Amino acid sequence: MNEDSKLLKNEKRFTWNTQMIVLAVVVVLWIFLGIRSEYFFTTSNIKNIMRQMAIQGVLSVGMVVVIITAGIDLSVGAVVALVNILMSKMVVGGTPIWLSILTCLLLASALGFINGIVVFDLRVPAFIATLGMMSIARGATLLISKGNNIFGLPRSIANFASSDFLGIPSLFWFLIIVTVIIELMLRLTRFGRYVYALGSNVEAARLSGVNIRLVTYGVYTLAGFLWGVGGILETSRLWMGVPTTGTGYELDAIAAAVLGGASLFGAEGNAIGAFFGALVMITIYNGAVLLNINPFWQRIIVGIILIATVAVDQIRKRRS
Amino acid sequence: MSTTENAIAMVGINKSFPGVQALKDVDFYLKPGEAKALVGENGAGKSTLIKILTGAYSQDSGEIFVFGKKIEKMTPIISEQLGISAVYQNLVLANHLTVAENILLGNEPSKWGFVSKKTMFKEAEKVLDKIGYADVISPDQKLSELTAAQQGMVAIARALSRNARIMIFDEPTAVLAVREVKELFRVIKQLKENGISIIYISHRLEEIFELCDTALVLKDGKVVGEREVSETNIDELISMMVGREIKKDLYNPNKNIGKEVLRIENLSNFKLKNCSLTVREGEIVGLYGLVGSGRTELSRAIFGADPIDSGKIFVEGKEVKIKSPSGAIKLGLGLIPEDRRQHGLALKLNVKHNINLPVYEKIGKMGFISLSKEIENARNFVKILSIKTPSLKQIVSNLSGGNQQKVVVAKWLASKSKVFIMDEPTNGIDVGAKEEIYELMNNLAMEGAGVLFISSYMPELMSICDRIVVMREGKVVGEIPHEEFSEEKILSMAIKNNTSEEVRDKNE
Numbered sequence: 001m002n003e004d005s006k007l008l009k010n011e012k013r014f015t016w017n018t019q020m021i022v023l024a025v026v027v028v029l030w031i032f033l034g035i036r037s038e039y040f041f042t043t044s045n046i047k048n049i050m051r052q053m054a055i056q057g058v059l060s061v062g063m064v065v066v067i068i069t070a071g072i073d074l075s076v077g078a079v080v081a082l083v084n085i086l087m088s089k090m091v092v093g094g095t096p097i098w099l100s101i102l103t104c105l106l107l108a109s110a111l112g113f114i115n116g117i118v119v120f121d122l123r124v125p126a127f128i129a130t131l132g133m134m135s136i137a138r139g140a141t142l143l144i145s146k147g148n149n150i151f152g153l154p155r156s157i158a159n160f161a162s163s164d165f166l167g168i169p170s171l172f173w174f175l176i177i178v179t180v181i182i183e184l185m186l187r188l189t190r191f192g193r194y195v196y197a198l199g200s201n202v203e204a205a206r207l208s209g210v211n212i213r214l215v216t217y218g219v220y221t222l223a224g225f226l227w228g229v230g231g232i233l234e235t236s237r238l239w240m241g242v243p244t245t246g247t248g249y250e251l252d253a254i255a256a257a258v259l260g261g262a263s264l265f266g267a268e269g270n271a272i273g274a275f276f277g278a279l280v281m282i283t284i285y286n287g288a289v290l291l292n293i294n295p296f297w298q299r300i301i302v303g304i305i306l307i308a309t310v311a312v313d314q315i316r317k318r319r320s
Numbered sequence: 321m322s323t324t325e326n327a328i329a330m331v332g333i334n335k336s337f338p339g340v341q342a343l344k345d346v347d348f349y350l351k352p353g354e355a356k357a358l359v360g361e362n363g364a365g366k367s368t369l370i371k372i373l374t375g376a377y378s379q380d381s382g383e384i385f386v387f388g389k390k391i392e393k394m395t396p397i398i399s400e401q402l403g404i405s406a407v408y409q410n411l412v413l414a415n416h417l418t419v420a421e422n423i424l425l426g427n428e429p430s431k432w433g434f435v436s437k438k439t440m441f442k443e444a445e446k447v448l449d450k451i452g453y454a455d456v457i458s459p460d461q462k463l464s465e466l467t468a469a470q471q472g473m474v475a476i477a478r479a480l481s482r483n484a485r486i487m488i489f490d491e492p493t494a495v496l497a498v499r500e501v502k503e504l505f506r507v508i509k510q511l512k513e514n515g516i517s518i519i520y521i522s523h524r525l526e527e528i529f530e531l532c533d534t535a536l537v538l539k540d541g542k543v544v545g546e547r548e549v550s551e552t553n554i555d556e557l558i559s560m561m562v563g564r565e566i567k568k569d570l571y572n573p574n575k576n577i578g579k580e581v582l583r584i585e586n587l588s589n590f591k592l593k594n595c596s597l598t599v600r601e602g603e604i605v606g607l608y609g610l611v612g613s614g615r616t617e618l619s620r621a622i623f624g625a626d627p628i629d630s631g632k633i634f635v636e637g638k639e640v641k642i643k644s645p646s647g648a649i650k651l652g653l654g655l656i657p658e659d660r661r662q663h664g665l666a667l668k669l670n671v672k673h674n675i676n677l678p679v680y681e682k683i684g685k686m687g688f689i690s691l692s693k694e695i696e697n698a699r700n701f702v703k704i705l706s707i708k709t710p711s712l713k714q715i716v717s718n719l720s721g722g723n724q725q726k727v728v729v730a731k732w733l734a735s736k737s738k739v740f741i742m743d744e745p746t747n748g749i750d751v752g753a754k755e756e757i758y759e760l761m762n763n764l765a766m767e768g769a770g771v772l773f774i775s776s777y778m779p780e781l782m783s784i785c786d787r788i789v790v791m792r793e794g795k796v797v798g799e800i801p802h803e804e805f806s807e808e809k810i811l812s813m814a815i816k817n818n819t820s821e822e823v824r825d826k827n828e
């Protein structure tokens with residue numbers, strides 16, 4: 001009995017984990033920005049931050065699942081663009097909105113599924129497989145759009161992006177829902193346990209009876225589906241089809257996941273962490289605009305914060 | 321004892337990790353040319369002490385003197401310069417490099433910065449020859465192509481190549497069979513004669529009486545005593561380590577041996593040649609063979625982890641096709657793999673997650689896990705196997721080697737299989753816990769399961785098996801019932817005798 005309570009007590013022990021470090025970074029940034037710009041804490045700016053963060057956040061949460069398996073998906077930005085163009089083209093061409101959305105989600109999931117097959121069955125490293133997919137999806141986007149923006153989407157699509165629900169931007173609700181679902185999936189389901197197991201030791205997982213093929217397919221298909229969701233939200237936010245949209249999204253998503261505690265070596269990370277990682281990135285982008293900082297500096301700052309957070313985390317781990 | 325006349329003096333060493341104090345005020349002295357054994361239960365702190373000596377960890381407090389010189393801050397580099405070399409229990413070798421590269425890593429012979437492959441191979445071959453392995457392991461083989469045992473020999477060769485003055489062996493024999501152990505001992509004795517000091521860690525206590533001058537016993541991070549080997553015996557060491565007596569003969573003759581649960585007929589693949597054997601309900605069948613005889617390959621082939629070219633497998637009398645481990649598990653098989661780090665554990669995950677990995681299918685509904693059952697299951701096995709961990713959420717790589725092995729065993733006990741294939745299940749496990757594992761195997765058999773017990777440690781096979789099947793060079797060469805067990809008999813089957821045919825076989 002005594003042993004039991006000891007085991008339990010230790011489980012609840014408080015530890016300074018990466019998410020809390022990231023949260024601390026966010027709070028410091030907010031205080032700093034709040035002092036430097038009186039506009040920062042206004043409702044309109046906060047809603048603005050939420051809207052900007054929604055898409056980036058959904059992608060980061062999708063990315064973290066892939067990264068936990070020690071994989072990576074570089075096709076994210078290109079698939080977002082493909083969905084954006086395809087959906088615009090379909091809706092402008094008269095297809096009902098629901099059907100366009102459904103088609104786009106199916107297509108994005110299918111592309112993810114293909115990534116899964118290439119990674120698992122053809123044994124192409126995820127980095128290369130999804131780099132290839134990135135190029136293919138971008139090429140298809142440019143082909144379909146002939147390189148031109150697509151205009152003429154109905155007003156309702158743009159209205160959705162600027163609408164609120166219960167005082168919170170509708171776009172942000174998507175992020176909340178996605179984060180909660182993925183977090184619960186990772187924590188409470190068998191699939192979630194297998195995702196971590198795959199990231200720690202594929203062979204041990206296989207010998208434990210885990211169907212590693214299905215888990216790999218599942219992870220990349222889920223990621224593809226979330227890129228689809230991101231692409232649809234992007235279409236609503238842009239209110240047009242822009243073939244070059246989504247450039248650099250893969251880096252933002254990876255950075256957010258890593259800021260949130262994911263390790264590219266696998267088996268570490270979670271959805272809530274990725275959420276906060278995305279929050280840090282958006283705070284920096286938003287703050288830079290408010291403070292009139294040259295936008296080129298934003299990327300430099302993000303790079304420094306990313307490296308610093310991970311370095312601090314590594315040092316902390318080595319100490320313990 | 322003074323700090324100057326010793327090769328090593330570690331004084332008042334303390335070290336704690338979150339939730340555990342691994343070492344408490346430990347004093348450790350080693351004279352030049354002395355061979356000292358370090359013994360203690362799993363998690364007693366043996367490896368931690370060694371890692372402090374080699375600079376892998378730094379102590380919280382305490383002093384280290386090497387040949388009378390005080391070392392302010394030990395690092396792996398300083399330690400190596402001082403002539404301290406270690407063969408760790410968890411091999412730290414590079415899987416994708418060749419044997420030669422592994423042996424000479426960081427120490428490559430070079431001319432103006434260029435490494436000559438030829439000289440490297442020659443050097444590596446020379447060291448391998450010293451331990452009698454030049455004709456078994458070729459310097460240009462990839463490490464990943466070798467068995468765990470052969471990898472162990474490479475690790476030893478690597479330490480040998482550095483002209484060490486103090487050599488540390490942390491459970492080097494855990495994966496070796498009789499012949500390899502003899503070979504290793506010959507090498508260690510030779511080192512000792514050349515004035516090299518030895519620190520030797522092993523859970524096979526009789527080895528200590530063959531090799532060492534003194535034995536230091538650790539328990540829960542504290543020194544409980546030191547003995548001259550010539551003035552003590554195994555029982556005394558065990559009672560110092562464990563605090564109780566250990567049963568000698570664990571054979572249980574009252575098992576109800578019933579129908580066949582597993583039968584394989586003429587199984588062949590890249591390594592196996594027409595292997596056949598059977599395991600019945602309530603039976604513990606030993607599988608013995610030298611390193612490289614195909615025991616591990618046979619276990620993997622049965623379990624669907626490696627492909628088979630031909631042959632049949634029957635489970636409970638029905639012929640089955642096993643294509644993957646998950647298929648094998650569905651049929652009621654369980655495999656405790658030989659190599660816990662590569663195949664047994666997800667090292668970055670916690671104890672609870674690892675123990676439950678094979679049973680997640682069974683605990684929960686519609687893809688959701690029953691968290692309470694998950695905890696209950698893990699806690700249950702942590703208790704049964706007395707796994708020493710500060711919590712169920714401890715990351716497995718932070719456990720001591722023996723406790724990691726217990727997690728692998730726990731994983732499969734939880735699966736409630738009908739046939740358990742256990743490949744070196746007691747690898748790195750202390751005497752007390754070994755007894756518990758044998759007891760568990762007996763219980764499994766009493767409950768009607770069949771156990772196929774693979775081990776290169778003959779005494780344990782002879783003490784609990786009903787039959788021992790012997791393999792040699794990918795073939796099943798014989799079978800001995802319990803009444804006829806004798807070490808000579810088993811060995812003569814395992815070692816090739818009428819040579820000409822066998823040699824041709826091997827070289828084809």
Ligand SMILES: Nc1ncnc2c1ncn2[C@@H]1O[C@H](COP(=O)(O)OP(=O)(O)OP(=O)(O)O)[C@@H](O)[C@H]1O
Pocket residue numbers: 320337338340341342360361362363364365366367368369409708709717718719720721722723748750
């Ligand atoms: N890196 C680490 N982080 C946390 N705890 C650790 C770490 N390394 C060792 N420990 C703990 O310190 C204690 C001593 O471990 P150590 O590896 O020295 O045991 P050992 O005597 O070598 O046991 P074994 O016979 O099982 O190899 C154990 O309780 C272990 O869980």
Ligand SMILES: [Mg+2]
Pocket residue numbers: 366367368409490720721722
């Ligand atoms: Mg150890």
